[in-house]
Amino acid sequence: MEKTTETLQKFELYLSDLKNFACMVRKIKGVRRLYTPFHIFAKNLAIKTMKIHIMGASCAGSTTLGMALAKQSGIPYFDTDDYFWEPAETPYTVKRNAELRNQMLLDDLARQNDWILGGSLISWGKHWAAMFDLVVFLYIPKEIRLQRLVEREEERYGDMIYTDAERRQLFQEFLDWASKYDDVDFTGRNIRIHENWLTQITCKVLEIRGDTTVDERLRLIREAQLQ
Template identity: 30%
Template sequence: MIAIKIHIIGGSGSGKSYIAALLSQKLHITHYDLDDIFWDHRSNEYGVQAPEDERNRQLGEIISLDAWITEGVYRSWVEPIFAAADKIVVLMTPLPVQEERIWKRYEERIAGAVPSKKREKLEGIHNLLAWNKSYNLTKLPHLIRNWAYTDKMITVSDNLDILELLPASSSYGE
């Protein structure tokens, strides 16, 4: 196992979960989807946040590990992840590609073709698409322009490019 801490950030449908799983296999490091920490999947309603103290406790447990891959769209509550990460991958996947993936994922979940903890409804998908557009066009660029972590940042528009930029290597430590 390579001792490296990687965080992947990008909009919904940018390919964070997909590339985190591939990197996890390539580097033999456990990856964590921060949605699993942020949202209360035990709730009967979609979009209910988990208690803040529980989220922070789980985040702290991940950070204390020697190696990890985390992925999520979140900014402020994951500041400790940004600080602890060796590399921060920013996925700048084109917005039309993200929107297509969001719709496909929704349709697969509704059809039962893909297991999901989420209880999405059509209205929620429309809200997600609007939020995601704002995130990609305004929030993420603002974060990048004003970030203290540009020295750790790797920006890609195709998530598979990261496989070439982060080779399995002992240069990260063992």
């Protein structure tokens, strides 16, 4: 037992030395050329927190990427839709009180040291802009987004989006709203509002534009964390 304790103490000291070295690696220009590939491991240890916000237009892939990153890292994923909408017989039709919504999300995030948050909350209050270590902005062409939106709604509701009067109207309204994201004069969520918000936040911003794969996006996020 004593030998096991001694071994653990030595290992903890070893990790501490590696972390200190990692900080040195990050500060000294050019040192990465001397320590490849070990500097990569050292820089991984130097990452302190992981509070990531993934945002973009509807069906740009924020949820898919957030869940993939959560699975890869073991860090919990939260989605703004789960707080924006109240549970209802017809999903996504009853909005939650804004103050309650904000507090619910803040409470859930406060229980975690690290977290990933997907969705859009640029209108939820100025305080959110200072809460992230990294913001990932996803943009894909309109035609691809809308095709994915239709496929997602068909997967969720089947033929109801065409045969049920209420569901068909909700689908058409959602499709019309999402199609206006690239219209900078649209009063709802649009690309100009998102890009302006990105200039106001204090953390690192990673913009991923184009129909890239999830694996490619995960790689770019990891690289951004190590810079």
